[in-house]
Amino acid sequence: NAGVTQTPKFQVLKTGQSMTLQCAQDMNHNSMYWYRQDPGMGLRLIYYSASEGTTDKGEVPNGYNVSRLNKREFSLRLESAAPSQTSVYFCASSERTDRDTQYFGPGTRLTVL
Amino acid sequence: DAKTTQPPSMDCAEGRAANLPCNHSTISGNEYVYWYRQIHSQGPQYIIHGLKNNETNEMASLIITEDRKSSTLILPHATLRDTAVYYCIVRAGGTSYGKLTFGQGTILTVHP
Numbered sequence: 001n002a003g004v005t006q007t008p009k010f011q012v013l014k015t016g017q018s019m020t021l022q023c024a025q026d027m028n029h030n031s032m033y034w035y036r037q038d039p040g041m042g043l044r045l046i047y048y049s050a051s052e053g054t055t056d057k058g059e060v061p062n063g064y065n066v067s068r069l070n071k072r073e074f075s076l077r078l079e080s081a082a083p084s085q086t087s088v089y090f091c092a093s094s095e096r097t098d099r100d101t102q103y104f105g106p107g108t109r110l111t112v113l
Numbered sequence: 114d115a116k117t118t119q120p121p122s123m124d125c126a127e128g129r130a131a132n133l134p135c136n137h138s139t140i141s142g143n144e145y146v147y148w149y150r151q152i153h154s155q156g157p158q159y160i161i162h163g164l165k166n167n168e169t170n171e172m173a174s175l176i177i178t179e180d181r182k183s184s185t186l187i188l189p190h191a192t193l194r195d196t197a198v199y200y201c202i203v204r205a206g207g208t209s210y211g212k213l214t215f216g217q218g219t220i221l222t223v224h225p
Contacts, residue, residue, distance in 0.1 A: 004156070042200070042215030043157065090156050101147075102213060104156030 002026055004105035006091050012111045013081045021076040021108050023091030031094045032074035033058075033102065034066060036087040043090060049074055050096075081112045117201045122220040125195075131188040133219050135201030138182040144203045146177060147213070148186045152197040157215070160186065160199075191223045 007022045025032065030051045035043040035058075045058030049068040063085060065077045074093075078085060089108045094100040118136040125131040137146065147162040161168055161175045163184075168175045174187040188195055200218040 042217065043213070045213075088154065092156075101159045101162065103159060106156050107154070 004091055004093055004103055006089075006105040006108050008108060009106070010109045012113065013078075014113050015082060017081050018077065018079050019081065019110075020078075021089055021091075021110075022073070023075065023105060024073045025091075025093040025103075026072065027093060027095075027103065028071070029093040029095050029103075030071070031096055031100070032068065033092040033094075034064070034074070034076045035090045035092065036060065036085075037090060037107075038087050046076065046089075078110075081110075083112045086110060086112045117203055117216055119199075119201050119216065119219045121217065122222070125188075125191045125221060125223050127193060127223055127225050128190055131186075131191040131195065131221060131223070133186040133188075133199050133201075133221065134183065135186070136183045137201070137203045140181050140203050146175065146181075146184050147202040147204055148173070148175065149200045149202065149213070149215075150195075150197040151200070151218070152194075157200070191221075193223050193225070195221065196223045197221060 004025045033048040034046040036046055037043045044060050046060055046064050047058055047066040049055045052068055052071045055066050055068055067075045091105040092102040094102045145162050145164050148160040149157040151157045161170055161173050163175045163177055177184045198218040198220050200215050202213050
C-alpha cells in the first residue's frame with residue numbers, strides 16, 4: 001500500500017515548455033487534489049476532483065489543466081510553463097471531499113527557468 | 114472556513130510533551146479542527162482531527178475547549194523526528210469542496 005505517489009520527483013523546465021505531473025493513489029479514494037507550495041508559504045489549492053469524471057478549479061487554477069484519468073490517477077498539466085510556476089506541487093486524496101482526511105504525496109519540485 | 118492563529122515557533126526537549134496551541138475564535142458549529150504537520154518539505158502528514166470532543170490516536174491528543182474557540186495538540190513524548198511545521202486548520206464539513214487552508218503554522222523544534 002503505497003498511498004499517494006507522484007512522478008517525477010524533480011523537474012527543470014524552460015519557459016514555454018509543457019509537462020504533465022502524474023499522481024496516483026491506491027486507497028480507493030473518490031476525491032483527489034493538486035496543491036502548490038511556494039517557499040515559506042502554505043499550500044494553495046490548484047484543482048480538485050470530487051469524484052471520477054469531475055474536476056473543479058481551486059484558488060489558483062490559471063496556467064494549469066487537469067485530467068482525472070480514472071479513479072486512481074489525477075494529472076496536472078502545464079501547457080506553457082512560466083517562472084511563476086516554480087514551486088513544489090503536492091497531490092492529495094481523500095475518501096470524499098467533505099470533511100474526510102486528505103493524504104498527501106511526497107511532492108514534485110519544479111523549477112522553470 | 115474560520116481563521117486560525119498559531120505561535121510562529123516553539124521549542125521542546127526530547128522526551129517531554131509538546132503542547133501546541135491554536136486559536137480559532139470564529140469557528141462555527143459544523144467546522145472541524147484538523148492538525149497536519151510537514152517535515153522539511155515533505156508532503157503534509159495528517160495527525161488528528163476533532164469536532165468538539167477530545168480525541169487521541171497513536172500520534173497525538175487533541176484537546177478542544179468547551180467553547181471550541183481554541184485547541185491544543187499534544188505530542189506526549191516528543192522525539193527529534195517530530196521537528197516540523199505544525200498546521201492547525203479549521204474546515205467545514207457537509208458541502209465544503211474540501212480545500213484545506215494552510216496558514217503559516219508553528220515551527221516546532223525538538224532538541225536533545
